[in-house]
Amino acid sequence: MTISNVPSTAVDRYCTFWVGDQHYGLNVASVREVLQEQSTTSVPAASAVIGGLINLRGEIVTAVDLRCRLELPARTDEGRCMNIVVNLEDEVISLVVDAVGDVVDLPADRIEPVPDTVPAHVREVMLGVHRSGNGLIQILDATKLVPGDGTD
Amino acid sequence: MTDFGGDLELVQDFIVEGREALDVIDESLLSLENSPGDLGLVAEIFRRMHSVKGASGFLGLERVESLSHAGESLLARVRDGELPFTEAIASALLDLMDVLRELFTVLETTGSEGTERYEPLRATLEQLLGGDPAAADAPGADEAPPAPAAETPASDEAPTAAGVGDAAPVTELPKADGGGPKSMIGRILVDGNLITEAQLQAALVAKQGGDKRRLGEVLIALGYTSQEDIEQLVTAQLAQVGVEVAEPPSGTAKATAESSIRVDIDLLDGIVGLVGELVLTRNQIVQAADEDTATLGRRTSELAYITSALQEQALRTRMQRVENAWRSLPRVLRDVSKVAGKKAQLEMTGEGIELDRTIIEAIRDPLVHLVRNAVDHGLEPADERAASGKAEMGTIRLSAIQDGGHVIIEVADDGGGIDPERIATAAISKNLVTADEVATMSDAEKVNLILTPGFSMAKQVTKISGRGVGMDVVASNIKEIRGTLEIASQPGIGTAIRLSIPLTLAIVPALVVTCGDELFAVPQASVVELVRLQGDDLTNRIDWIHSAPVLQLREQLLPLVEMTDVLDMPRVADRTAATIIVVQSGDQPFGIIVDRVTKAEEVVVKPLSRQVQKVGVYAGATVMGDGSAALILDVTAIARLSSVGMTAVPGPSQSTAVADGADSEAVLTVSVGKRRVGLATTELERLEKVDPATVEWSGNEAVVQYRGRLLPLLFLGEVIDGHPPLLDEGPLRVVVTSEESSTSIGLVVDQVLDVVDIDPGTADRLGGQGRPGVVGSVVADGILTELLDVPALIAMVDAGPLLNSAMSPSADSTASSSDPAVDTAA
Numbered sequence: 001m002t003i004s005n006v007p008s009t010a011v012d013r014y015c016t017f018w019v020g021d022q023h024y025g026l027n028v029a030s031v032r033e034v035l036q037e038q039s040t041t042s043v044p045a046a047s048a049v050i051g052g053l054i055n056l057r058g059e060i061v062t063a064v065d066l067r068c069r070l071e072l073p074a075r076t077d078e079g080r081c082m083n084i085v086v087n088l089e090d091e092v093i094s095l096v097v098d099a100v101g102d103v104v105d106l107p108a109d110r111i112e113p114v115p116d117t118v119p120a121h122v123r124e125v126m127l128g129v130h131r132s133g134n135g136l137i138q139i140l141d142a143t144k145l146v147p148g149d150g151t152d
Numbered sequence: 153m154t155d156f157g158g159d160l161e162l163v164q165d166f167i168v169e170g171r172e173a174l175d176v177i178d179e180s181l182l183s184l185e186n187s188p189g190d191l192g193l194v195a196e197i198f199r200r201m202h203s204v205k206g207a208s209g210f211l212g213l214e215r216v217e218s219l220s221h222a223g224e225s226l227l228a229r230v231r232d233g234e235l236p237f238t239e240a241i242a243s244a245l246l247d248l249m250d251v252l253r254e255l256f257t258v259l260e261t262t263g264s265e266g267t268e269r270y271e272p273l274r275a276t277l278e279q280l281l282g283g284d285p286a287a288a289d290a291p292g293a294d295e296a297p298p299a300p301a302a303e304t305p306a307s308d309e310a311p312t313a314a315g316v317g318d319a320a321p322v323t324e325l326p327k328a329d330g331g332g333p334k335s336m337i338g339r340i341l342v343d344g345n346l347i348t349e350a351q352l353q354a355a356l357v358a359k360q361g362g363d364k365r366r367l368g369e370v371l372i373a374l375g376y377t378s379q380e381d382i383e384q385l386v387t388a389q390l391a392q393v394g395v396e397v398a399e400p401p402s403g404t405a406k407a408t409a410e411s412s413i414r415v416d417i418d419l420l421d422g423i424v425g426l427v428g429e430l431v432l433t434r435n436q437i438v439q440a441a442d443e444d445t446a447t448l449g450r451r452t453s454e455l456a457y458i459t460s461a462l463q464e465q466a467l468r469t470r471m472q473r474v475e476n477a478w479r480s481l482p483r484v485l486r487d488v489s490k491v492a493g494k495k496a497q498l499e500m501t502g503e504g505i506e507l508d509r510t511i512i513e514a515i516r517d518p519l520v521h522l523v524r525n526a527v528d529h530g531l532e533p534a535d536e537r538a539a540s541g542k543a544e545m546g547t548i549r550l551s552a553i554q555d556g557g558h559v560i561i562e563v564a565d566d567g568g569g570i571d572p573e574r575i576a577t578a579a580i581s582k583n584l585v586t587a588d589e590v591a592t593m594s595d596a597e598k599v600n601l602i603l604t605p606g607f608s609m610a611k612q613v614t615k616i617s618g619r620g621v622g623m624d625v626v627a628s629n630i631k632e633i634r635g636t637l638e639i640a641s642q643p644g645i646g647t648a649i650r651l652s653i654p655l656t657l658a659i660v661p662a663l664v665v666t667c668g669d670e671l672f673a674v675p676q677a678s679v680v681e682l683v684r685l686q687g688d689d690l691t692n693r694i695d696w697i698h699s700a701p702v703l704q705l706r707e708q709l710l711p712l713v714e715m716t717d718v719l720d721m722p723r724v725a726d727r728t729a730a731t732i733i734v735v736q737s738g739d740q741p742f743g744i745i746v747d748r749v750t751k752a753e754e755v756v757v758k759p760l761s762r763q764v765q766k767v768g769v770y771a772g773a774t775v776m777g778d779g780s781a782a783l784i785l786d787v788t789a790i791a792r793l794s795s796v797g798m799t800a801v802p803g804p805s806q807s808t809a810v811a812d813g814a815d816s817e818a819v820l821t822v823s824v825g826k827r828r829v830g831l832a833t834t835e836l837e838r839l840e841k842v843d844p845a846t847v848e849w850s851g852n853e854a855v856v857q858y859r860g861r862l863l864p865l866l867f868l869g870e871v872i873d874g875h876p877p878l879l880d881e882g883p884l885r886v887v888v889t890s891e892e893s894s895t896s897i898g899l900v901v902d903q904v905l906d907v908v909d910i911d912p913g914t915a916d917r918l919g920g921q922g923r924p925g926v927v928g929s930v931v932a933d934g935i936l937t938e939l940l941d942v943p944a945l946i947a948m949v950d951a952g953p954l955l956n957s958a959m960s961p962s963a964d965s966t967a968s969s970s971d972p973a974v975d976t977a978a
Contacts (some may be wrong), residue, residue: 041781044670045721046767053764053773053781058429060781061772062761093763146763 010108014130016101016137017084020072023101025130025137027086031121032092036101037081041067049147051096052082061085064145071121084089086142093146104137111139166207167256170216174201174481176248181245182482188237198227204252217266220736223248229347229705240769244276246483268622281741303544328818351376393903399910411924420469426457428756429467432775434459435753439777453875456826474552474561475503477512477519482518484760485548488527495534495545496527502552505559513651514633515561518626522563522649524621526621530567530647540644558635559790564648572598579604599639634765654771654786661826661936662784664776665733665746667715668724671782672746672753673774676731676936678787680741681929682749683732690730702731702745710734711742713794717743718769736931742791753777754826757784769793819910819930821937822887822901823870825875828937829901830910830930835942837890841883853949856886856898863888864949871948872926872938889942897949 014025016033040052040063051065063083067075076097084095111128118126126142130137171817177200184193201224208216221246251270258266342352355370371377375854408635453609482498489496493741531546532538538544549564579585579601590598601607605624627637635653655677661675663682674860685693685703693704694712701712713734716723724747732743755774763771771786819830840858847856847865854865854877865886867877886898 033883039780041783042670042785043764043767043770044721045769046764050763053760053783055779055781058432058758060758060760060773060775062764064763093761146761 002067011105012108013102013103013105013110014137014139015084017082017095017097018101019070019097020075021074022070022137023135023137024097025104025106025133025139026086026095026142028103029035029141030088030142032085032087035085035094037080038083038094047147054094056085056092056094059092061092061094065095066095066097066145067144069147070125071119087146088143088146104132106132106137119148160198163211163213164215166211167260168403171208171253172202172257173204176200178246178249178483179479181242181249182486184237185239185242189781191231192238194227194231198224201227202929213259213265215256215269215673216259218250219248219252219270219274222274222281225515226281232734235280235388244273244280245963246487247273274620299884318377324405333773343838344501347371347376365627371570407466412765415469415598427463430459431754431756432461432777435777436779470508471510472512473503473505474505474507474512474559475500477516478503478550480516481519481523481550484523485527488524492528492531493533494527494531495533496548497545498523498548498550500550501933505552505554507559507653507655511559513572514629515651515653516627518651519550519561519563521623521626523550525611526563526565526647526649527565531566532568535845536568559653561651561653562648563651564646569643569645570602570647571643572596572641575599575601579607582607594642600642603637625662636972650928660755660757660784662774663733663752664750664782665731666748666750667719667746668721670719671750671776672715672755673782673783673784674735674787676752677931678735679936680734680736680915680931683734683743684729684748690727705734705743708741710870711740713742713746713790718790718794735791740791742794744787744790749757817910818907819937819939820887820907821905822868823903823905824901827872828935829868829872829903830937830939831887831899831942832907832939833907835889837888837896840886840898842886842898842900844879845883847879857915858888858898863896863898865898865900866945866949868940869900869902871945872876872940889946895946895949897946899945 012130013028015028015031016023016111018024038054038056038138040054042052043050049065049069051063051068054061056061060102079098080091081096081098082100084100085096086093086095113128114123115129116123122138127139127141130139176456177197177580180193180197180200184190187193189797201220205220205224206222218937224242226245227233230237230241251273254268255265258264258268268617292390333434339614342349351371351374355367372379434456438456442536472747478500481500485496485498488494517849526548532540532542533550534544545567549566550562551564552559552561554560561570574588576585576593576598579598580587581592583606584607585601593601602623605622619814629649630653633649633653636652637800639647639654641647641649661676663676663679665672667673672716683703694701695704695709701714703710703712710732727747729748729923730745731748733749734741734743736742755776757772758769759773760773762775769786769789770783771789772784774784776782818833820833820836821828842856842865845949847854855862863886863891869875870877884900885902885904886900886902888898889896919954926938927944928939930937930939
C-alpha cells in the first residue's frame, strides 16, 4: 500500500500496529518478533505500565502495556491483544498492543515532525508522523517507550 | 619477532602461564620480605623466574628473556648468600614483575614486544647485582648445577621451562642443538658418572625425534639410569648449595597447576546454561509425573537426583574464592604505604567464601581503589597515631561474610575516620548540594556524600587516588553487579566501607509460596524457619501492638508483615490459615505472612529488566514447572521497605560471632539427595562405611552385621528425599547412633559434610509444619539445613515398615492436617 513511485529516496521499513484507534509504527530494526497473546505473570507493586512478565522460550521478558503508557482510555471490548517484542540496547521488552498492522515502507524524507498540540506524554515517545493512505502513522521511538530512568 | 604465525597459540599459552607465575612470584616476594632468611622461598621464586626465562627464550622473546634473566641472576646471588635480600632488591624485583606484565600486555595486543627497553629498571637491577653487567647478559655456564631444583623428574612440580634439553612446558620440543650446557639433568648425570656421554646423546636424539617425555624419563626408560639414582644425585647437588629439597617452600601457595585445570569459558558457560535448562525440564517432568504411575515417579526421582548432582558440579566450576579478588591487595598495600609514608598491615577474613567469577572480576578493581583510599586518606601518619594513643601501624581489615542472599565485603580501617561536617562543606563548595539540603541530613548521609559524582577530597591530585573519579566509579561498578555500597565512619576511630552483593547464582533453592492469587519464589538462603498457623492458632498466637502484628515465637516477639501489604495487593479476606516465613535481615528476624508454602524447588534465576528491578522487592524471575514466569522476592529489601529490623550501620569492627562455648550445640551436617540435614552429635556414636553387598534385607527392612550385632539401617534418602537407596554406588556412608538411651541404628546418608556449631536459640522448632523426624531447621553456610530428631528416627525403625511407608516426601512443606505427628508446639 505504500511502495511509492518516487525514485531514489531512502525508505524506512516499519512494523505498524493499533492501540485503540491510533495507528503506530516502529522501525523494524528494533522489532524482534510478533506474538499472540501470552500468558503474563503480573508484577505487584510495579507501575501500571508494567503489564507483567512473559516467558519467551526461557527468557523472562517484561511486558509494557502500551495503552497505559500512552495514557489512552481503557479498553471497552474484550478483544485479544498482540505482543511486539522489541530489542532495546540492553534488554528485551514486549509491547502489548491491540492489533498488528502491515509492514510498510515509507520514504525517509517524508516523515513530519510531531505537532505541538499532541500531549506531552505522547510527544516524548514519538519520532514523527507519516501520512499513509487516508490516515497517519505515528512513528514511535522504541527506546523511549520504557518509562524513563528520570522518573523515579 | 613480530609474526608468530602458527606459534601464536604457544605465545598465548605462555602469556597465560607467565601471568600466573608473576602473580605467584609477587606473593612470594612479599612473603620473603617478611622473612628474608627463607631459602625455600628464594629457591621457589628462582625456579619460577627461570621457567619464564626459559620459555621466553625458546619463543624468541628477547626482552622478556633478558629482563627475567636479570632478575634471575639477582635472585641467584641472594640464594647463594652473596647478597642479602634487601628492600631495594624486593622493590626492584616487584617492579620487574610489573614490567613483565606490561610486556605481556603489549605482546598480546600488538603481537610484538614493543620498543620500550626499560633502561631504568635494567640499570637498577645491574646496580644491585654489584655492577657486573656481564652477568646480566649471557645466560651461560654459571647456571649449571644449581638449577636442578627445577628439573628433577622425581618431583611432580608445575611444568617448568628449565633450559631446553628438557621438555619445555609450552612446546615440548627440544631445541635444535639437542643439549649443550642447558641440558641440566643430562650434564649432572654425566658429571656424576651415572650415565655415559654416549647414553646422554642417545637420549637427546630420541627426544629430538619427537619423544615428548622429559630427558630424565627418557633415560630411565632406556634403562641407562634409575629414578633413585637421579633423586640421590640431585639431592646431593642441592645440598651443596644449601637448598633443601624435601620441604615444600614455606609461605607460598601450592602451584595451582597441580590441582586445577583450565576450562574454556565459553564451554563452561554452555554447560551451565544446559544445566539450567535441564533443571527447568526436570521441574516440568516432576509436575507431569504427579498424575502418573509409580514407575514414572521413580524415574523422575532418579532424574531429579542426577540433575541436582550435575548442577552442583557445574556451578562449582564457576565459583572462585573471594581471595582471588584480594590477591593483589598485599602488594597494593605495600606500594601505597610507601608512597604515602604510612605504616599499614592487612588482615583478611572470610577469604574462603565462594562467589561466581563474574562477581570476583567485578570487585577486584573497586577493592584496589578502596584499599588505596584507606591507606592514603584513612590512616593517619604514624606520629599522629602515636600521639592519639593508637598503634603506629594502621590496620586495614578485609572481611567477607554471607548474610542471607548477599555477600557482605567490608574494607575497614582504624584510621582517623571521616568528619561528616568536612564532607558536607566540601560538597557544598563543589555545588553538589545546597546548604539547605545539608541541614536536613544525618551524619551518615553526609558521609555518604562522598559517593556523589565529582567529589574528591584530595587537595592536590596524589599519585594514588584523588582524581575525582574515585568513589563514584567504585559505587557504579558495584551497582552494575546489583550490589550496594555504604560508608560508615566514626571520627577518630575509623571507617568501614561495606559492599553488599546479591548472590545471583544461576540456580538457587527456593520456597514456592502463594499469596492471594499470586505465586512467588523465596530464596531458601533467606529463610530461617516456617511457622504454620491454622484455625485458633491464627488468632491466639498473633498479638497486636496497636496496628502492628507480632507473633509469639518461643521467647521472642516476632514482628510481622503481610506480603499483600508490601506488594500493594488487596488483603486476603477471611483467612483461616497462614504460613509465616521467618526471615532474618541483619540482626532482626521478622515474619512475612503468606497463604502457604507449596513446595521447595530449585529455580533458575533470570535477570529482570531495569524497570521491574526498580520496584525494589524482586531479586529476579524464574520459570515455573508449568512454563509460567514467577517473581523471586528480595527478602532484605522487603525488610527495609517495611521498616523492620534496619541493619545497624556498622562500626569499623563488626563481629558476627555465633554463640560460642557452652551454649552451642555441635551438629553433624550431611547431604541427603539435594537436602542438607543435621544430626546432633550427642546422639551419634561414629561414622562408618558399609559395603552394600553386606546389607541383608528382610522385606523392606535392611540390617547389617556390625561389631557383633545387627544394626538396622534407615535410608534417609528414602525417608526424607524420596529417592530409593542407591546400592551400587560404592560404600554406603552410615552414621551410627549412640546406644546410650535406646537401640542404635545406622542412618544412611549420601555424604558427610561437616560439624558445625549451632546456637540452640536459633535452631528452630518447626511449628505445625513438621514431618516426623524433622524437628527444626537452621541455616548453616547459607543453606537451609533440616535438623532431624534422632530418637524419632529410631522409633521409625522400631515401628517397622508400616511407618516407613507413611513418610511420603510429597507432603514436603505443605501442612497436612491429617498428619498424625504434626508438631504444633513452639
